[in-house]
Amino acid sequence: MESFLRTFSDQTINGLVIGNIYAFIAVGLALIFGVGNLINFAHGSVFMVGAYVGWVCMTWWNLPLAVAFVVVTLVCALVGVAIERFALYPLRGAPPIAPLLATIGVSFMIDQAVQLLFSRNPHAFPNPLIEHRFQVGGVTVGAIDLLIAGVGVAAALTLYSFLRFTRWGWALRATAQDREAALQMGVNVNAVNRMTFAIAAALGGIAGLLVGMYFNTVYPTMSFQATFKGFAAVVLGGLGNVPGAVLGGLLLGLIESYGVAIFGATYRNLFAFIILIAVLVWRPNGLFSLKPRVTQEPLTGTFIAKGRPVPTPKWLIATLIGVAFVVPILAPNPYLLQILTNAWLLGMVALSVTLVTGTAGQTSLGQAGFMAIGAYASALLVLRLGWPFELSMIAAAFISAILGTLLVFPAFRLRAAYIAIATLAIGEIVNQVILNWEGLTQGAMGIAGLPPPSLLGWQMIRPHEIYYFSLALLCLAALVQWRLVRSPLGRTWRSLREDEVAAQAFGVNLNRYKTLAFGVAAWLAGLSGAVTGHMYTYISHETFTNTTSILALTMVILGGMGNLLGAIVGAVVLTALPEVFRGLADYRYLVYGLTLLLVIRFRPQGLLGTD
Amino acid sequence: MSASNGQPLLQLKNIDTAYGPIQVHFDLNLHVHAGEIVCLLGGNASGKSTTMKVILGLVRPLRGSVLFDGRAITGLPTPQIVRLGIGSVPEARRIFAQMTVRENLLMGAYHRKDRRAIAEDYERMLTLFPRLKERLHQRGGTLSGGEQQMLAIARALMGRPRLICMDEPTMGLSPLYVDRVLGLIQQINAHGYTIFMVEQNAHLALQIAHRGYVLQNGRIVMEGNAQALLNDPEIQDAYLGEKQ
Ligand SMILES: Nc1ncnc2c1ncn2[C@@H]1O[C@H](COP(=O)(O)OP(=O)(O)OP(=O)(O)O)[C@@H](O)[C@H]1O
Ligand SMILES: [Mg+2]
Numbered sequence: 001m002e003s004f005l006r007t008f009s010d011q012t013i014n015g016l017v018i019g020n021i022y023a024f025i026a027v028g029l030a031l032i033f034g035v036g037n038l039i040n041f042a043h044g045s046v047f048m049v050g051a052y053v054g055w056v057c058m059t060w061w062n063l064p065l066a067v068a069f070v071v072v073t074l075v076c077a078l079v080g081v082a083i084e085r086f087a088l089y090p091l092r093g094a095p096p097i098a099p100l101l102a103t104i105g106v107s108f109m110i111d112q113a114v115q116l117l118f119s120r121n122p123h124a125f126p127n128p129l130i131e132h133r134f135q136v137g138g139v140t141v142g143a144i145d146l147l148i149a150g151v152g153v154a155a156a157l158t159l160y161s162f163l164r165f166t167r168w169g170w171a172l173r174a175t176a177q178d179r180e181a182a183l184q185m186g187v188n189v190n191a192v193n194r195m196t197f198a199i200a201a202a203l204g205g206i207a208g209l210l211v212g213m214y215f216n217t218v219y220p221t222m223s224f225q226a227t228f229k230g231f232a233a234v235v236l237g238g239l240g241n242v243p244g245a246v247l248g249g250l251l252l253g254l255i256e257s258y259g260v261a262i263f264g265a266t267y268r269n270l271f272a273f274i275i276l277i278a279v280l281v282w283r284p285n286g287l288f289s290l291k292p293r294v295t296q297e298p299l300t301g302t303f304i305a306k307g308r309p310v311p312t313p314k315w316l317i318a319t320l321i322g323v324a325f326v327v328p329i330l331a332p333n334p335y336l337l338q339i340l341t342n343a344w345l346l347g348m349v350a351l352s353v354t355l356v357t358g359t360a361g362q363t364s365l366g367q368a369g370f371m372a373i374g375a376y377a378s379a380l381l382v383l384r385l386g387w388p389f390e391l392s393m394i395a396a397a398f399i400s401a402i403l404g405t406l407l408v409f410p411a412f413r414l415r416a417a418y419i420a421i422a423t424l425a426i427g428e429i430v431n432q433v434i435l436n437w438e439g440l441t442q443g444a445m446g447i448a449g450l451p452p453p454s455l456l457g458w459q460m461i462r463p464h465e466i467y468y469f470s471l472a473l474l475c476l477a478a479l480v481q482w483r484l485v486r487s488p489l490g491r492t493w494r495s496l497r498e499d500e501v502a503a504q505a506f507g508v509n510l511n512r513y514k515t516l517a518f519g520v521a522a523w524l525a526g527l528s529g530a531v532t533g534h535m536y537t538y539i540s541h542e543t544f545t546n547t548t549s550i551l552a553l554t555m556v557i558l559g560g561m562g563n564l565l566g567a568i569v570g571a572v573v574l575t576a577l578p579e580v581f582r583g584l585a586d587y588r589y590l591v592y593g594l595t596l597l598l599v600i601r602f603r604p605q606g607l608l609g610t611d
Numbered sequence: 612m613s614a615s616n617g618q619p620l621l622q623l624k625n626i627d628t629a630y631g632p633i634q635v636h637f638d639l640n641l642h643v644h645a646g647e648i649v650c651l652l653g654g655n656a657s658g659k660s661t662t663m664k665v666i667l668g669l670v671r672p673l674r675g676s677v678l679f680d681g682r683a684i685t686g687l688p689t690p691q692i693v694r695l696g697i698g699s700v701p702e703a704r705r706i707f708a709q710m711t712v713r714e715n716l717l718m719g720a721y722h723r724k725d726r727r728a729i730a731e732d733y734e735r736m737l738t739l740f741p742r743l744k745e746r747l748h749q750r751g752g753t754l755s756g757g758e759q760q761m762l763a764i765a766r767a768l769m770g771r772p773r774l775i776c777m778d779e780p781t782m783g784l785s786p787l788y789v790d791r792v793l794g795l796i797q798q799i800n801a802h803g804y805t806i807f808m809v810e811q812n813a814h815l816a817l818q819i820a821h822r823g824y825v826l827q828n829g830r831i832v833m834e835g836n837a838q839a840l841l842n843d844p845e846i847q848d849a850y851l852g853e854k855q
Contacts, residue, residue: 167721174707174718181705184667186693186722186770 009139011257017145017214019253020152024207025226026233026245027159028200034176034240035196037096039417041103042083043204044227045110050076050205051212051222052114055125065128069151072209073202079110080201084194090601092190097363098600100417101557104550105600107223108593115220116586122219125212148210155203156246163242172196176240204230224546225269228428231421232272235279238286247288266444270432273425280422281410307605309563317565324471328464337463339579340572341535344470347571348477348528349548350555351564352521357553358562358610359485360517361497363420366408367525368548369427372434374400374526375533375544379447380440382534389454393530400526405519412514415500427549434541446540453534466535473531477524478564484520485564485611493517547589554596560606569608618681620645620805621666621697621774626675628661628829635661636672636829643774648796648806650816650837652846653826659809660702662826663778666807667699668692679774694722698772702779702809704763708752712743715751715762719769729769736765757788764795768804775799777808781815793819817841 025047032040050072057068087102129143163169174182175192183189208226212218233252237244252272259271279286328337349367356364378396381387387395407429411422434441441447453460453469460466484490492513495503504510533539555574559566574595578588599606619642626639635658643649653659664670666677668689676685684692693699698719707715716736720729737744740761746754754762760780767775780796781789797819800806810816817823817837825833825846833840840846 170710170714170718171721173710174721177707177709178705180669181701181707182718183669183689184693184699184701184705185718185766186690187718188688188690 006138007261011261012254013139013141013145015254015257016250017148017253018257019250020148021207021210021214021249022229022233022252023152023246023249024155024203024210025230026237026249027242028203029230029234030237030240030242030245031172031176031196031200033234034242035172036088036099036193038088038099038103039231039421040200041100041227042087042106042110043103043200043230044223044225045107045114046076046079046083046201047204047208047211047226047230048114048218048220048223049079049110050208051125051218052118052208053205054209054212055123055218058126058128059123068209069206072205076205076208077198077202079205080197080199081194083201084197087597089190089193094600094604097417097420098604100420101553102597102600105554105593105596107227108550108589108596111220111223112587112589112593114223118218118220120220122217125216125218127213127216129213144214148214151206151210155206159199159203159242168192168195228269228276228425229272231425232276232279235276236287238288241286241288244286244288248286251287266436267432270429270436273429273432276425277411277422277429280414280418284414284418307560307609309560309566309609309611310607312565312608321475325468328467332464334463337467339576341463341467341470343572343575344467344474345528345532345535346548346552346555346575347474347568348470349525349552350559350567350571351474351477351481352524352528353552354556354559354562354564354567355481355485355493355524356517356521358556358560358567359490359497360493360514361500362514362517363417363553364408364423364518364521365420365546365549365553366404366423366425366427366430367521367552368544368546369407369423369430370400370404370522370525371529371532371548372427372430372539372541372544373403373522374529375539376434376441376447377526378530379450379533379539382451383447383449389451389534390456393453393527393534396530397523397527400529401519401523404522404526405515408518408522409511409515412511424546424549427544427546431541431545441541444541446538446543448538450534450537450539452537453531470531473527474568477527478568481520481524482564485562489513489516551592554592556606558595558599558606560608560610562611563606563608564611566606566608566611570606573607619643619678620680621807622678623662623666624676624678626662626665626677627673628658628665628670629673630670634673634829636665639675639826639829639831641824641831641834643805643807645773645805646800646803647822648800648808648820650813650820650823651807651809651826652811652813652816652823652840653809654811657826658829659811659826660778663699663702663776663809666692666776667697690722693770693772696771696773698767698770698775700760700763700767700775700777700780703782704756704759706751706754706759706762706766708750710751711748712751712754712762713747715766716743716769719766720771722770728771732769732771736769740765757784757791760784760788760792761795764792764799768799772804774805774807777806779809779811781810781812789815813846814841 029040029043032038053072053075054068057063057071083106087106088099091099091102127144129147133140133142163173171187171192174185174187175189179189229252233248234245236251237248256268256271260268327340349371353364353367356362374396377399378392381392381395382389407426408423411419414422435443453466460469492508495508496513500510529544555570556567558573559570574592578584578591584591621643623639623641626636628636651659651662661670665672668687671686676683679695679697707718716733723729742758743762743765751762780792784792793815796806817840820837823837823840824831
């Protein structure tokens with residue numbers, strides 16, 4: 001009992017300290033959401049920049065901690081301003097999902113830049129504080145805990161005074177409450193936007209520095225986790241609600257801390273994702289709001305730029321298919337075939353995205369989760385139950401369709417940006433479950449020794465064999481999807497996309513058609529995942545990550561939403577581009593991020609136009 | 612009022628406005644002289660609020676120009692237009708709901724730098740609007756509709772504008788408050804403020820205005836002295852009949 005109490009109070013301290021850091025991140029996100037009505041996916045990247053800048057200050061330059069704080073604050077504020085100025089400001093007036101996607105592009109670019117500069121590997125972060133831990137009434141507290149608490153309180157007070165008593169603080173609040181009215185008071189809302197980014201980024205950067213010190217390490221993937229922990233905290237507290245974000249951060253910290261104590265450390269990241277979805281679905285205004293918030297401008301509308309598909313005559317498509325089929329004969333280069341095979345398999349995922357997102361208007365960032373389900377299902381059916389591949393592949397697609405739809409189902413009520421976040425979280429949950437369900441999935445070890453794909457005894461080992469197989473699957477999928485979107489079902493899907501409320505008024509059962517859209521999409525992504533898994537012969541919880549999901553969406557945006565040929569062209573371009581220019585392979589995500597930014601800004605309808 | 616001598620304070624010349632493919636204004640021309648109360652009348656969706664937005668720079672017209680004090684302000688950013696001296700009482704008031712009454716008032720003077728004069732104006736508003744004085748630390752969103760309208764007017768006055776644009780200041784108010792607001796507008800005008808107001812309720816607006824314009828489907832179909840408009844049979848049919 002004694003020791004339980006001690007553990008409990010230690011976990012509480014832990015939780016509050018981590019929660020404090022989450023609160024930092026969440027406050028920035030809440031400010032940006034409040035002022036710009038924007039969900040900022042690049043926030044975690046700025047957080048990571050803060051951690052690395054702090055690390056550079058302290059290990060390369062041996063600066064004192066206080067100076068490091070100042071440098072981190074300034075650098076991150078500048079990064080924030082730059083993001084606003086160059087990625088978001090040009091998109092004002094675009095549908096709200098456009099700046100959101102732009103922040104995803106920015107986060108790709110920042111993350112890759114940090115990797116290039118400092119390598120993928122973690123770096124040890126020296127703790128500049130005394131290591132002593134104090135005993136206070138049966139609780140152990142370290143100097144770092146006190147520092148984090150102190151910085152947290154100081155920042156909260158500063159922010160509060162700023163918002164409450166300064167001219168700019170008032171301008172910020174006025175802009176957040178009513179942008180157009182603020183303009184009519186003479187507030188330069190663009191400057192306010194930029195200032196908000198600076199503040200949010202500075203807070204995020206400080207959080208990064210603190211996290212680096214707390215865990216004694218910095219690493220590039222800390223960015224995505226931070227973004228999501230921040231989202232979870234913000235959503236807990238109510239989007240755009242600054243005090244709520246602080247509470248949400250502390251609460252998330254506590255939940256994680258107790259959760260880890262009960263279930264084990266590998267579960268740490270699962271809680272945030274589950275909370276995120278649960279709150280979005282059941283209490284979209286956050287835990288602390290008694291009544292629905294003053295309605296913000298709804299984040300409706302998908303990224304459908306009005307435009308017509310570029311006309312593609314039948315003979316051209318036939319020629320393209322023909323060319324694809326003779327490539328292995330004309331250029332039997334295993335490397336080339338491998339790349340194109342990847343493009344075909346990702347092309348199937350892109351087709352699935354263009355179906356849910358382009359045709360049915362439900363922005364999905366969770367396709368990789370469906371791929372993972374397909375890959376694991378097929379692997380387990382083959383390895384555990386001895387099923388033949390051709391059967392397991394089809395079964396895997398159905399399992400993915402069923403599980404995937406069930407997972408997304410609670411999120412069907414959500415719209416544009418929220419469904420994007422929810423699906424991204426679902427993809428992540430799938431991987432976290434794979435990581436933790438060791439009895440089924442072998443956890444972190446992954447599953448090795450998957451037999452290569454085979455068809456009626458024909459084992460596809462050589463590059464051109466799997467090339468033809470995946471190309472054939474892709475063509476088949478495209479053909480079926482083409483028939484689907486041209487059918488009455490396709491028309492109903494498009495009516496969902498144009499206006500859910502109107503569609504419902506005309507008697508369309510929204511849930512049924514969303515189920516169909518996500519079901520078909522998860523089926524296709526699951527099939528691609530199954531084939532990909534067997535091709536790699538090894539899969540783990542890190543094989544199909546959110547990066548793949550985002551990449552698939554980028555392909556679709558590049559090609560043109562809802563445009564089938566566009567999805568495939570996007571897949572080929574984005575898979576091949578970094579390889580063609582050999583030098584670019586290391587800059588892969590820079591290329592992806594930049595592509596996303598440029599397309600959204602200069603050709604929102606995509607290369608081949610939306611359909 | 613003070614003479615139609617010289618150039619008008621505000622002038623809209625040949626304005627065409629559209630939201631995407633939907634054209635709202637067709638060759639709109641109107642002007643307001645310093646010291647006047649001018650009202651713009653029209654039914655729903657005739658383009659009244661859009662006129663305000665064009666003046667304030669919130670919507671950019673396709674063609675035509677807005678002159679303020681003889682200077683073209685078309686296309687200027689809203690904050691700059693506000694700084695030139697155009698204040699606004701927006702449609703539906705648009706009080707900052709989470710800010711206190713005091714903060715709302717001072718936001719009205721956001722673009723001004725003369726602290727001492729702002730403090731004086733603030734005191735003046737509290738005498739002019741005793742109800743607001745009692746509620747200084749209450750959130751704007753918790754005020755009644757009529758009180759919010761008072762606050763919106765006081766907020767606009769805090770900017771010491773040379774022209775105040777009011778979009779349906781009597782909308783949604785009880786008859787008692789409608790009278791108060793109209794009386795207030797006359798009072799403000801007597802203090803030298805020029806007022807351009809949009810109203811659906813022609814009868815009420817024409818009682819306090821000097822001149823009026825009638826907007827129909829984006830076109831000015833009638834203009835003239837308030838008294839003349841009040842007596843115009845066409846107006847009586849179209850607007851006064853249904854309202855009173
Ligand atoms: N932001 C906008 N986007 C598209 N159309 C708009 C927008 N704002 C107004 N409109 C359209 O422009 C037309 C004129 O609108 P406006 O608000 O100027 O009318 P109004 O005369 O103020 O009407 P009311 O008396 O109802 O306030 C309407 O048909 C309206 O639907
Ligand atoms: Mg109006």
